[in-house]
Amino acid sequence: MNVLVFNCGSSSLKYRLIAFPSEAEMAAGEAQRVGPATAEPARIYHRTAGCEQQVHYADMPNHGAAFKEVMQLLKAAGLEPDALGHRTVHGGALFTQPARMDQEAIKRLEGLNDLAPLHNPPTLNLMHSCTQQYPELPQVAVFDTAFHATIPDYAYTYAIPEKLRSRHGLRKYGFHGTSHQFVVEEAARMMERPLAGFSTVSCHLGSGGASLCAVKNGRSVDNTMGYSPLQGLIMSTRCGDIDPALTLSLLTSMHGKEEAVEQVLNRQSGVLGLSGGSGDIRDILADAETDESARDTTSAYTWRIRKYLGAYLAVVGQADAVIFTDTVGEQVAAVREMVCRGLGCFGLKIDPEKNRAVSALPCDVAATDSRVRILVIQTNEELAIARQVYQTLLQKRPDTNAGKEFHHEPLST
Amino acid sequence: MNRLVLNLEPNALAYGFFPTGKQAPMQQGCIEDIRTDVTISDALKQILSQIESGDCPFPVESVALHVAASGDLFRSHTVATPSIIEKLKSYVPFAPMHMPVVLELIECCSLCLPGRPVALFFETAFFTKLPAREYLYAINPDALAGAGIRRYGYHGLFHEAATRAARASLGEKLNRPAKIVSVCLEPHPEVAAICGTEPVMISGGATPLEGLPGQTSCGEIDSGVLLTLSRKEQWGPEQLNQLLTQQSGMVALAGRPVTIEEVLLSKEADLLLAKQVLEYRILLRAGMALAAMDGFDQIVFSGRYAATGKVLGPWLQERLPSTGKSNQPVWKCYENSLMRIMAEQLDFVLQMNPTPGRAKARAARPCLIKEPTQ
Known part of the structure; x- marks a missing residue:
């Protein structure tokens, strides 16, 4: 079975065609500048196995048009998908596992647009285009929130009145679930441990968004992101945790305009807001030796990760490993070292030399005598999604390396 | 005097x-x-x-x-x-x-x-x-109309007095600054990490709203929740403030007015969620405190509900990494009132400020x- 996975951004469409059960990548690429015309033409960077990357130019006023172009490129290479998989940011409390997206399911997902107004609508538009153009292809949505459906009520409940929580679905959902799940399964496999008995803290540190996930016995029990991706760690341009009174203060000064406040908290805060220069922690680290603002930004960024790492290590109890993944987690040794150094109380000891010398992934950068391993694992959300699509269409839940099935507790909201 | x-x-x-x-x-x-x-x-x-x-x-x-x-x-x-x-x-x-x-x-x-x-x-x-890494918010200060917005913490007197007592009880056994997790059990509860005499972590924020949920206050909450309420309920900042300061926290989770002490000591089913939420949030903050200090020597409970630490202390001790003396309690209750703390310190303050x-x-x-x- 060939599974074509889509990861839909606001103006981009990433895709990857993966054959099952071999998991061989047959084609991959990214459509850029999807939407209204921009200064540069829309294009697709496309590559097939064993061939050079090509650039294909085409008008792509929407994601439906981009999808059509991608399908033509695949057809020209003699490739055809048997199923489509969609990375879907928010499944709310309705979708707690991968779901086949027929008309009824798409309609239900549309009802959740308020929970992810920036992310879910483009994906839904793409699903509609797929249905219209290739009605015979089965579509499966894989949700970033689904892995976190096992977070217990005392961790996902905000301390506000129940009638408001239930009326608006106000609770912690957690995000980056596909990535967290993938690296946790990989880590358990690396350590030859059954997933059902594997406990870890997964640190997904992207160049944009970032979150930590506490995993106990293979199941997510907490995530630093909350109802929205705003909560938790300091991110590139998102604020992370702030005093609720500051949000009210911003609402007052911006005359109650929620969009303006969202703009500040989502786009002008985080590393960018602290440094006043760049939103990329790699740029800031380079200046940290000489610039006080860069030093404060770096220490605040890593300190928040470190605090949540401690919090989640306390929650999971005897952890087997701490995992670092995604751009910053995989590539920035200094961040890993600042976060892990001096956490011996949790049985964690990083080997600075191993950490700095990382060249191939996955790898273990913990000292030999560290009780808890420190693993650096490359995330592969597309492969994780493709696996879940394949398994869903085979009508079985994802296998764990322990051979046990995932179990999702029903949600109370 | x-x-x-x-x-x-x-x-x-x-x-x-x-x-x-x-x-x-x-x-x-x-x-x-x-x-x-x-x-x-x-x-x-x-x-x-x-x-x-x-x-x-x-x-x-x-x-x-x-x-x-x-x-x-x-x-x-x-x-x-x-x-x-x-x-x-x-x-x-x-x-x-x-x-x-x-x-x-x-x-x-x-x-x-x-x-x-x-x-x-x-x-x-x-x-x-507090060090800058702890008190800084990752927001452009211009958006907040001033650089003075930072995390402060709100029970400094209790934390200061309780950790002083904790250090005294640890005596001369340590050849380094004592690492104290200070849990202030007031209507707005707060957890601090104090290394020697220096605070290094605090759950409270620019206002007492941030951090742990209180008797009527929300504690940590995603900013997206507030923006959703503003949008869908058409509530202004005043109404939201009323919600977050007066109608949230334990009263919202329990469905009736209730104290922190009642919640933590309760075995009633209707208080179970409130109890679990509060305990869990305290555990998270204690874990943060340990990460801030690389361990701890003692947990000390203070505030008007300090005695509740007799129940919370063993619960926390069971969950936090062992200090190497697992069969001994590593927690204490400091039960002096705020008035007594001030009365005891008054002469000292007058001497220091003639x-x-x-x-x-x-x-x-x-x-x-x-x-x-x-």
């Missing part, structure tokens, strides 16, 4: 009178409905009158006044002088409900108790020493209180 301790609450003025050498107040009470029915001046006169009518043979010789919010203006407690009062006035825009009343009370003290020093105890002073001519002024004061009769 005979000490009058004053504590401004939202609508009341609480007091305690501690004669020289006494650790417990000889008299204590609370004047309700200040700001609405009773002026600050009348409230203070009532207090002085009550002390006088209680057959108290001692005059008030010094005053300790609790100041809840003063940002990072003061790094230590001090005595009210004209220059200090000017400094306090500069903070009125940042604490418009609290600071004017504090200033009015200082003025009333100078009129009713001339010559008696008024020591000011600042809740936020202890946390002015004001010229104090004794002279005392000798010449008109007295509203009866001098002790032999």
